[in-house]
Amino acid sequence: MSSNTKSLSSTSCSEDESELRRGPWTLEEDTLLIQYIARHGEGRWNLLAKRSGLRRTGKSCRLRWLNYLKPDVKRGNLSPEEQLLILDLHSKWGNRWSKIAQYLPGRTDNEIKNYWRTRVQKQARHLKVDTNSTEFQNIIRCFWMPRLLQKIGGESSFSSPMLIQNPMALQPLDNVSQHLTAATASPSQIPGQGALNMSGTIYNWDSIQKQNAESEFCTSSCILPSEPIDMPKMSQIPECPPSPFHAILNNDNAKGGFCVDDNSYDIEAFNLQGSVSAQGFAGNSAGDCYVAESNWLDSDFSCGMWSMDELWQSRS
DNA sequence: AATAGCCCCAACCGCCTACAA
């Protein structure tokens, strides 16, 4: 959307020279703002608004600069890595958009917020669940995030500047490193190929992919586009491990299979066939399978493959 | 080709916090 071509808001017809402008920014306004900041720097937005000649509020100027004009603002679709980060960080911090945005260079809190509302919440609506519900958290952890991981791993080389620049990002997943053939290293030591650095840990994508490839039943047929998730049943599924990294990477779970279609890593593709391998869902009772966030790594998830029917039966 | 409905995102709003006077 080109905001420069938008017409001004409803006040434009009776616009007085002294009135503040609202609505979409024009090219002239953008230029004024950029030039002023180039000369005087950011900050003191109300002063900026007065002195720059812009008939805007300081708030509006700040927002326009931070969300649109700032040179390092990244445009375009979020990469799988970025989506993964958002999902993971949101599970930790909730709607702390600005905090989440700190770990995605070039992305604004507004953009992340929009992503969450338009993509993630949309899916929750379709599935008739609340985004804060356990069911939806499970779906994200057990289906969406693994898809993103697979997508990331499937790309030729993983050298995400985002993750490398933000060693604190994905910190909640630190536990995973204990179960990986991981070596700590500074970012400068990171090999160019096949390694993901999180929290100073190198994750070897080759081994990740190998494990996935070895996973039983991990074919595209596991998840078909024809049958949506049955949410009433889904809601009965015991909570799965907090992190998909665990399910995918943990050797104990190598038999498990998340089925990922390289071409549809977005949540739009969340559909299940009658039989689904959902590592971490399994267990003879909710108590068997539920593992608290703090200690899931110590628990035994090696429960093999379960069909959805088995899962439902196990819950009954 | 026309149109209705949906999607996306830039921008606004209200609230909160920090800080200076």
Add this chain to the structure above:
DNA sequence: GTTGTAGGCGGTTGGGGCTAT
């Protein structure tokens, strides 16, 4: 301690563009 101001944050909205019919 109180008040005013600025900046930041999360929630919400409006409208242009896209898509399906």
